[in-house]
Amino acid sequence: MNDPAPPSPPSRGVAGLLASFRYAWTGLIHTVVHQRNMRVHLVSAVLVGLVGSGIGLGLAEKVTLIFCVMLIFFAEILNSALEHLVDLAVQQFDEKARLAKDAAAAGVMVLALGTVVIFAALLVHNWETVRNSGPQIARQVALGVPLTACVTLLVLPRPRLRPAWADAAIFLTGVVLMGLLASRTASSVFSALTAGLLVVAGAAARERRRISGQNSGQKKTGSSPVSRHT
DSSP: OOOOOOOOOOOOSHHHHHHHHHHHHHHHHHHHHHOHHHHHHHHHHHHHHHHHHHSOOOHHHHHHHHHHHHHHHHHHHHHHHHHHHHHHHOSSOOHHHHHHHHHHHHHHHHHHHHHHHHHHHHHHHTHHHHHTOHHHHHHHHHHHHHHHHHHHHHHSOOSSOOOHHHHHHHHHHHHHHHHHHHHTOSOHHHHHHHHHHHHHHHHHHHHHHHHHHHHHHHHHHOSOHHHHHO
């Protein structure tokens, strides 16, 4: 009898690189869907993107704000991974497991509070620029508030499954508003950041719909395969 063929090694070419990006994207969307704090960070990042694309900040201020946003995202994703790892290793309540989760959450909180302080300091330092940007700020508020509302509606959990056309309409409304904002932006980098966050919100809404559809299908067919055989 021939021995079974050994498992093929993971692809190291372009296909493997694309797969790694796909897995990372899946992890990001999973965190947005299942972690409330990540959804708060995402909406807050949209507000930061609106400020950065509406007010002419210096290079140092732009880099600082973008780095703070990315650092908070990284910390929240790492915190989510640690929570899953602890839950996998500890099947019952353990005080050390609780402390590990609390410490990880505290790290995210410290970064978030620090970002708020840095954001406020940058606004105070550039107050003359802010005060002279009245028309730009008014435009950002007029278009940015509904854009932020679109992102919030896409990422918020909902008790009942929303029609697919509603999610599509909300996302397309956000795309139109994003296009209007990008047509007269003070920073294409912050506009790209805001557009990317809108795409993430749309992908999270799609993933939540997929999960809700699976749960609804399981309720219709029965509680579990085991229960149907017993």
